[in-house]
Each structure stands twice: as C-alpha cells, then as structure tokens.
Amino acid sequence: MKQNILLQLHPMTKFYFTLFIFAVVLISPGYIFSFAIFPILILIAMLAGVAKEFLNIVIKALVTVLIFIFIMQMFFYPGENVLWEWGIFEIKQEGIKYGLLLTSRILAIGSAFILFFRMTEVRDFVKSLEDIGLPPMGAYVVLSTLQIIPEMRRQANTIMEAQKTRGVETEGSIFVRAKAFIPTLTPLILSSIAGTEERAITLESRAFSAPVKKTSLHQLSKSNMDRALPIVFALVVIGLIVWRFFL
Template sequence: MSQAAKTNYILNLYPTTKLLFTLFIALSVFIVPTYWYAYAMLPVCLIIAIAAGQGKEFITLVRNGLLILLVFIFLMQAFFYPGAQILWQAGILKITQEGILYGLNMTSRILAIGSAFILFFRITSVKDFVYSLEKLGLPPKGAYVVLATLQIIPEMKKQTSVIMDAQKTRGVETEGTMMVRAKAFLPTISPLILSSLASTEERAITLESRAFSAPVKKTHLYEIYKTKHDTVVRIGMLVALLILIAGRILL
C-alpha cells in the first residue's frame, strides 16, 4: 500500500481492530437467525472495501473464490437435503422446501464470513498484520517466515518458467497426451526444489551474520500505532454485539 493510501482512515486502523471486525461478522451471522442478515453482510463489506479504495479487487476475489462454490453448495442442498415438502420432482431428483431453506442458510453464512475475510486482507497489509501479531506474542522468527514466504513465492514462480523453457530446449515435451505431460512434471520441479533448497544455506549464513538468532530483544525499523479511531470502532462493535445478543434472547 502506498503512502497516499495511508491517509484513508479505514486503512489506518490497527490490524487487530480490523480482525475483530471480521470476527464480529463471523459471530453475528450465527447470532442472528435469518439468512437476510448474513446476505446483507456482502454489501456491508463491499461498501467498506469501496471506502478504502479496494472495491474492484474485493469484487474480483469474491466472484472468483466464492460465487461458483456457493451456487454448487446451494444446488447440492436443494436437491439432496432430506425433506418432506417436495416442490419439484423428476425421476430420482427432487427439490425440497427444507433443502432450499438449509441451502440459503448455509450459503449466506459462508458468503458473509468469506467476504469479511477477503475484506480483511484487502484493507490490511500482511506486513502490518504480522507486526501486530508479533506485538501479541508471535516470535520474530514466525514473522520472518510469513514475510519471507510472501517474497519467495513470486521469485520461484519466475524460476519455474525459466526451468520449463530450459527443459523444453532440451527436448522435454510439455504438450500432448496426459502421460507425456505428466512426465514433464518431475524434470520441472526437481531442479527447482534442489536449487531453492541449496539457497537456504546461503540465506542462513547471511541472516546469522546479522545476529538473526541471537537471544536478544529485537527492535523494529517499521512501527504502527493504535489511534483513538481504534478505540471508537472497538467499542462500537462491542455495543452492536451486545444488542444482537440481547435481541436474540428477547425476541
């Protein structure tokens, strides 16, 4: 995230505040019994994403990650959930009232929790999130592992295509029947694995020369702080949660 984006007050919230919001949505869809509420969480998340300037990415991820799955799940429940009230029947296939209801309930909750989760990572950089976890007690080595992984993945993907091209020049076929394609897998992945494993030794020496595993308190070059916005948002969520629970008990 650029420095300009940092002036946005949603992006500026402390990572754990945003995580609590995700947990708040996840909990509340189990407190409120109607599926309308859970479905309404998608537009809520969308509005927050747009306000944070992440609307487009949010929609793409929800569409690619959740949409097809939800349609599948809904059809599965509609057709196969055991029920007595049959709405439509053809041969062994039947749609029941109970199935549709169960399908709506299940998909609404997956959609709500899924989109809250996607929203969290759209408005929180992993760097900030890991920093806040470190403040909560995650060992610095754990933080290193997560951040290093995020760096290594694109690097290795690049290396994969280099190796694949090299093997193609050598005559390894990557097109054709399934057996031919399957045979290309090993010559691609084994040089990749062996070379990247060997590089861990050099990385170990480099890190050790900077006292990576020295048993001292580590300092940070990069820090983030909680603001009064965080307190306001947290109290707001607590009040909303109490209202929802009270409503569930009284109604």
C-alpha cells in the same frame, strides 16, 4: 489514499472487525441478516477505495462455490415438501432454505476475510501479530514466504522452458505430461534449498537468533478509534448473544 481513515486503522482493529462479522453471522438466525451483511461490506470497500478488487476476488473465489453449494442443497437436502420433481431430482423447500442459510453465511464470512486482506497489507498484519507476541522468526517466515512465491513461480517457468528445449515433452497423453512434472520440480526444490544456507548465514550475521529484544524499522501506532472499536464490537456481540439465547 493515505488520508483514508478506514485504511489507516490499526491492522488488529480490522482483524477484530472480520472476527466480529464472523461471530455476528454465526449468532444471527436465518439468511436475510447474513445476506444483508454483504452490501455493508461492499459499502465499506467503496469507502476504503478497494471495491473493484474486492468484488473481483469475491466473484472469482466464491460465486461458483456458492452456486454449487446452493444447487446441491436444493436437490439433496432431506426434506418433505417437494416443490418440483423430475426423475430422481427433487427440489425441496427445506433444501432451498438450508441452501440459502449456508450460502449466506459463507458469502458473509468469506467476503469479510477477502475485504480484510484487501484493506490490510500482510506486512502490517504480521507486524501487529508480532507486537502481540508472535516470535520474530514466525514473522520472518510468513513474510519471506510471500516474497519467495513469485520468485519460485518464475524459476519454475524458466526450468520448464529449459527442459522443453532439452526435449522433455509437455504436450501429449496424460502420461507424457505427468512425466514432465518431476524434471521441473526436482531442480526447483534442490536449487532453492541450496539457497537456504546463505539466508541462514545472512540472518545470523545480523544476530537474528540472539535472545534479545529486536528493534523494528516498521512501527504501527494505535489511534483512539483503534481502542474504541474493539470494545464496540465486543459489546454488540455480547448484546446479540443475550438477545438470541436469553430473551
């Protein structure tokens, strides 16, 4: 895993690649080109050794949405050429075309972002943002959010179990279930905000808000590849714009 060249790229390079896909998809005409990007992304995921997780998330997050969008466009996009008709439902050629265009773009852009987060640790990405000017406070907020979420999920379950033991109903009519929401959420929020004071003291005892340059234990380095690739991306995008709009 450690030797993987793709995974070792600087997070910013991978991020530029995602933006590159975004730009390419928006510039390129038609759906064939955008659909062609997806296999390329799968190939990259395979090379980086994350294909399985990548496909899993794509299927979970995007496929239903895409099917929905496609069906909607097929039936409801305004058009003249009716291909098939049943009562008020009409399938139109324009609808199918627009549906394919829309879904191809969402698939390409969405999966490019999914791939980015499969290949990049959020910690590295935040660090690279800090290097280009994100305040350390911002970086801390994002990272501690990621840490707090599973912690609070666990706590929410504990509180809910405790309230069930007390006799708060979590089954039954919708009204009964809705009433279980507040006794779970209120203690969760109140106990969590009580902890912020300790966090503030801990951070301040390390001079976190002192107006000086911070040293980080976690360092990222850029290779030659990381310097060259963004330029390549930019050139391709400029080339595409020229080809699409000026030729």
